[in-house]
Amino acid sequence: MNDSSPIPASFRTSGTNLTRAKTHNHRVVLEVIRTRGPIGRTEISEITSLSRQTVQNIVGELESRGVVEMKAQKAKGRGHPGMTVQLKADHAFSLGFHVDRLSVTAAACDLNGQIVWQSGGSLEAATPEAANDRIIALAEEFRMEKPDLAKRLFGVGLAAPGPFDLVDAPEAKTDATTFSEFGSPVNLGKLQEALRLPVVLQNDASAAALGEHVYGIGRGYTSFAFIQFGMGLGAGLVLNGALYPGASKNAGEIGHLIINPNGPPCSCGNRGCLERYLSLNALCETLGLDPTSHASVSRIEALFEAGDPEVLGWIDAVAPLTRQMINMVDMMLDPEVIILGGIIRPDFLQAILDRAQPLPCRLDGTSQAGRIHIGTSGATAVALGATAAAVDALYAPSVSHLLL
Amino acid sequence: MNDSSPIPASFRTSGTNLTRAKTHNHRVVLEVIRTRGPIGRTEISEITSLSRQTVQNIVGELESRGVVEMKAQKAKGRGHPGMTVQLKADHAFSLGFHVDRLSVTAAACDLNGQIVWQSGGSLEAATPEAANDRIIALAEEFRMEKPDLAKRLFGVGLAAPGPFDLVDAPEAKTDATTFSEFGSPVNLGKLQEALRLPVVLQNDASAAALGEHVYGIGRGYTSFAFIQFGMGLGAGLVLNGALYPGASKNAGEIGHLIINPNGPPCSCGNRGCLERYLSLNALCETLGLDPTSHASVSRIEALFEAGDPEVLGWIDAVAPLTRQMINMVDMMLDPEVIILGGIIRPDFLQAILDRAQPLPCRLDGTSQAGRIHIGTSGATAVALGATAAAVDALYAPSVSHLLL
DNA sequence: TTTATTTTGTCAAATTGATAGAAAAAATAA
DNA sequence: TTATTTTTTCTATCAATTTGACAAAATAAA
Incomplete structure (x- = not known):
């Protein structure tokens, strides 16, 4: 499915x-x-x-x-x-999970994308087993709290930070023990069995992109790129009206664009990847915060709101990279719009954008002004996006349904 | 059409x-x-x-x-x-033109992609009018030399170096006077009228990509990137089994990826674009050759064959950029394969690839080995690719033909 | 008030490809 | 020689969209 x-x-x-x-x-x-x-x-x-x-x-x-x-x-x-x-928006409901390194955010929504329930919880360990158990527990929580809605549940979407190691057969990776880092973040087969519902898995950027496409700013656009600014940096691509996952489901991994060939080594095996400089992880390093802790994001948001010079200085420092990132997405994909989102408050994202002005011009000499939007952000947005995948699979037109 | x-x-x-x-x-x-x-x-x-x-x-x-x-x-x-x-390969024939800055290359081929006629000519001026006239003259030449084949001509493909300024209405640009540089390289409306055949226009990289997809190495792949190494640098993208042109037909313009924000200004308005370093134009500058002359390419090929240290030194010097280019295409698009072609002899392209070893690794840690191929190259290859567009329009399955 | 016009809803019949099933034909394997 | 397998052809069926006609219900115009 x-x-x-x-x-x-x-x-x-x-x-x-x-x-x-x-x-x-x-x-x-x-x-x-x-x-x-x-x-x-x-x-x-x-x-x-x-x-x-x-x-x-x-x-x-x-x-x-x-x-x-x-x-x-x-x-x-x-x-x-x-x-x-x-x-009839309450005809059916879908459940979405945003699986992060040490937490899981859950949301249930109706066919209009209205969130009717949400919850979340942290993980004791960054393992697929812990994530699995948490997801199942949260689903159970939903069933208990909203029994009437749960009866009309038709699918579950899962979003986790990529890249994944699954080319085509998620089942093949059931014995994966690594968390996300080039492995499978969850055990898809067992989840599907436990939840007794179809489950679709996507990376967080793709899920968020799909969410924007179905419910958000992306509605009405045929092709756009959604940039997910989180601990890492990724992009979800909607091309020709449909999510483009890439041949091995890893399209849009802009966090691993090599910006500086002589830069510091990255976990991917190369050096000087973009997300080593431009991501919440990089900011945490600059500020001396723990990148594995969720409190760090709140701390950054607080510092930003207080006008902390170190945070603002960092934003200024990465401005050239922001420009390069936008230029690269634009030149490579030529999307109608670019949407910027992430797991941090929108005005922070807006600041990144504002401080990167003037943005590089487009090929036809026009400016990027008006082409770049701030999307919905936060972990719940990703979870919502995950539900969109389930909705899409069941209701949206797709070429695959036209073929034998 | x-x-x-x-x-x-x-x-x-x-x-x-x-x-x-x-x-x-x-x-x-x-x-x-x-x-x-x-x-x-x-x-x-x-x-x-x-x-x-x-x-x-x-x-x-x-x-x-x-x-x-x-x-x-x-x-x-x-x-x-x-x-x-x-x-029945000789059931119908298509005509393709590769319009360059100062020359036009023409090829006619049957449904198997077998070239049955080819010709070419230079332009007196780099204007759309000159290109128009030459194309019409070449088409007339074909009609004279192969009257029986010309009767079964069903379409014309046109390839020119991008980027184009046409978003959706090529007719709107009929009064364009600039050549290619952010304008329309030909007068599409008048051409269509003069040739009395459907004409499709694409940038050279897209055309070459389509050629590879239909006739060449790209056969059988669902998604790949074709990198066109010419005077400029561009890529044609085949995603999900079809050419992806981008929202304003300018997808894959990798020549204008900003590699060095403080680099020399580029005609596109930004600074330090990739093709300022990695293109035949850049090599011409290094060698003191005239980049507008076609003789320069032959000269470069001769120098390369003779093992000229300046040329080989240049190839070594751009190796980091070659690596970055491949990394960026790979991370952004996650294609099945990457095909490298251009208007220069294949062993030159192979040398660029060889001297860039080791290539950056992929996200899953595997190497790029075996994923990068040298495609067919030369101006005729692009012209052949241009015919492929005409063939595709008439015969190939495409989603648009399924819809009302 | 009456009449004409316009849009929606419904019915029945026509059209058009794909499909299923059966039977004939032509080859090889046993 | 017989059984099996695969291709070819014929006929009938099926399942969806489409067409055309007509009634119903509203407004606009006379």
């Missing part, structure tokens, strides 16, 4: 079908309803280019499944006053 | 159809025939997951249109000896 790579290798050699066309159309109609709010069927027909009758049929079926509901529309203009269709 | 962006913005909101499914299946079957040589219909059915009967119908129709032909198969193993299907 891992459906994160939307266009299978076989796209060019895989045929279609009446049935596949049907599921695609259902998903498309649902997508329009989901993103365009209460909407008339005729308008859906215009947007999707499907005939009115087809939309009628599909909406009818969706209604009988309880996914959408009809609502009377007050007449505007001439003609028969039609009904509008809208999502 | 510009079909270079394979997944339209509307993918998530565009329905399908029986008819669309049909054309997709036709293209899929044709793609299998095209890439898997003479092949039995049963095997096609297995590959495409279409039923045998469906393949039968589709092949029948393709045969009656004269696109494919049947051939007797000598029996192997038990059972009825079936027929194999193969492309």
